[in-house]
Amino acid sequence: MSPVFDYLAANQERFVTDLCDYARFPSVSAQPKHAPDLRAAANWLANRARGLGLTTQIHETAGNPIITARTPHVAGAPTYLVYGHYDVQPPEPFELWTSPPFEPRIAGRNVFARGISDNKGQHLAHLNAVEAYLKTGTPLPCNLTFLIEGEEEVGSTQLYTFLTKHKKELACDAVVISDNGIPSLKHPALTYALRGIAALEVRIDGPSRDLHSGLFGGTVENPAMALCQLLGRLRDARGRITIPGFYDDVAKLSAYERKQLNALPFSPHQYRKLTGSPQLFGEHGFTPEEQRTCRPTLEINGLTSGYQGEGSKTIIPSWARAKITIRLVPNQKPKRVMAAVAKHLKAICPPTVKLTLTHGHGGEPYLVSPSGLLAQAALRALTAGFGHPARLMREGGSIPIVSAFKKDLGAETLLLGMALPDDNAHSPDEKFSLDAYAAGMRMAAHLWQELPRATT
Numbered sequence: 001m002s003p004v005f006d007y008l009a010a011n012q013e014r015f016v017t018d019l020c021d022y023a024r025f026p027s028v029s030a031q032p033k034h035a036p037d038l039r040a041a042a043n044w045l046a047n048r049a050r051g052l053g054l055t056t057q058i059h060e061t062a063g064n065p066i067i068t069a070r071t072p073h074v075a076g077a078p079t080y081l082v083y084g085h086y087d088v089q090p091p092e093p094f095e096l097w098t099s100p101p102f103e104p105r106i107a108g109r110n111v112f113a114r115g116i117s118d119n120k121g122q123h124l125a126h127l128n129a130v131e132a133y134l135k136t137g138t139p140l141p142c143n144l145t146f147l148i149e150g151e152e153e154v155g156s157t158q159l160y161t162f163l164t165k166h167k168k169e170l171a172c173d174a175v176v177i178s179d180n181g182i183p184s185l186k187h188p189a190l191t192y193a194l195r196g197i198a199a200l201e202v203r204i205d206g207p208s209r210d211l212h213s214g215l216f217g218g219t220v221e222n223p224a225m226a227l228c229q230l231l232g233r234l235r236d237a238r239g240r241i242t243i244p245g246f247y248d249d250v251a252k253l254s255a256y257e258r259k260q261l262n263a264l265p266f267s268p269h270q271y272r273k274l275t276g277s278p279q280l281f282g283e284h285g286f287t288p289e290e291q292r293t294c295r296p297t298l299e300i301n302g303l304t305s306g307y308q309g310e311g312s313k314t315i316i317p318s319w320a321r322a323k324i325t326i327r328l329v330p331n332q333k334p335k336r337v338m339a340a341v342a343k344h345l346k347a348i349c350p351p352t353v354k355l356t357l358t359h360g361h362g363g364e365p366y367l368v369s370p371s372g373l374l375a376q377a378a379l380r381a382l383t384a385g386f387g388h389p390a391r392l393m394r395e396g397g398s399i400p401i402v403s404a405f406k407k408d409l410g411a412e413t414l415l416l417g418m419a420l421p422d423d424n425a426h427s428p429d430e431k432f433s434l435d436a437y438a439a440g441m442r443m444a445a446h447l448w449q450e451l452p453r454a455t456t
């Protein structure tokens with residue numbers, strides 16, 4: 001194995017250059033104008049994989065392309081699927097970036113760019129590890145299939161269809177995903193649980209047009225005010241969601257889980273500083289770590305109504321709209337929770353306005369036992385790659401495709417993140433640690449030795 005690690009060390013500078021080249025593509029899946037950029041990013045990655053000798057295909061879909069890339073076949077060896085996504089979140093607001101989001105900037109041991117951590121850097125680290133095997137002639141004791149999509153940030157609609165259609169070709173013994181985080185470089189971690197997600201848009205309509213607030217104010221309901229009052233009734237002062245039935249299926253944390261979670265390096269003071277908030281707020285009776293990873297939440301992601309230009313415009317807006325996402329925990333089901341939310345909103349909406357609900361994407365939460373052979377193999381690879389004992393953790397974010405892998409491929413997923421808490425995923429000045437990038441490559445190289453021992 002030493003040639004593999006020597007190769008990784010010798011090629012670090014080029015790997016960073018490749019990462020910056022990849023991050024320059026503004027592959028924003030939420031904005032149709034970036035469709036050419038998404039295709040360009042897919043082509044770049046496909047060419048990179050082909051150049052290493054992987055059998056690579058770009059699969060056309062009704063949306064953005066999906067890439068598959070396979071290592072040379074090893075007869076009788078187990079197969080693992082490595083998942084990632086080349087699409088990124090919208091970079092707005094641009095004015096809050098220190099440097100342009102698609103012009104990668106290296107400062108110290110970090111590189112700043114949109115999508116650099118979520119998720120381009122993390123899956124590229126896995127590809128670099130495979131390169132080290134192939135270029136040094138070191139036998140891979142397994143078969144690897146890379147599956148990289150371009151719509152993770154908008155719900156992975158095309159990938160769900162693709163999985164169902166190609167389940168035979170994608171059959172595997174386990175799935176590996178690095179699209180999440182770790183507490184620190186000294187605390188690599190296997191994530192054994194994810195929160196699910198359910199998205200919703202709430203629209204309130206009032207008068208048929210914007211009205212003069214002086215001539216009509218006080219006689220018709222203001223949709224913006226009605227929406228704010230409606231949303232304000234969804235959570236109480238102790239941080240608990242007030243929707244009937246919302247918590248019915250929530251799996252209670254065991255004493256063991258609480259002990260594991262509270263053993264992670266977590267400073268509420270540093271966490272507050274990281275968020276920039278005057279004071280932390282969360283559901284009463286739970287620690288901040290539990291609140292952000294183990295408890296369901298309902299968050300307003302955006303509010304839109306009325307005039308928002310310079311100066312004032314004295315109107316009663318004709319409509320108001322809010323975007324909401326709900327984070328789910330084991331054993332909650334998206335459809336059941338969404339039904340409870342819709343029923344409650346309809347019940348408390350005043351008759352002076354019209355309520356319209358539009359359901360968005362959803363995904364179930366995920367939970368896997370950390371004591372299995374595959375999980376233990378992953379912990380060993382993490383420890384070897386990062387040079388520090390690996391831990392167990394839960395993640396507050398959502399990767400809905402994990403449940404689909406279980407359903408369609410019958411495979412467990414190992415979540416081996418490389419992102420750090422201050423990487424600013426989905427925020428201005430997103431970054432990726434070059435030390436995490438290098439450690440992630442070493443971890444991936446160890447992983448392809450450890451997993452086959454656990455599988456065969």
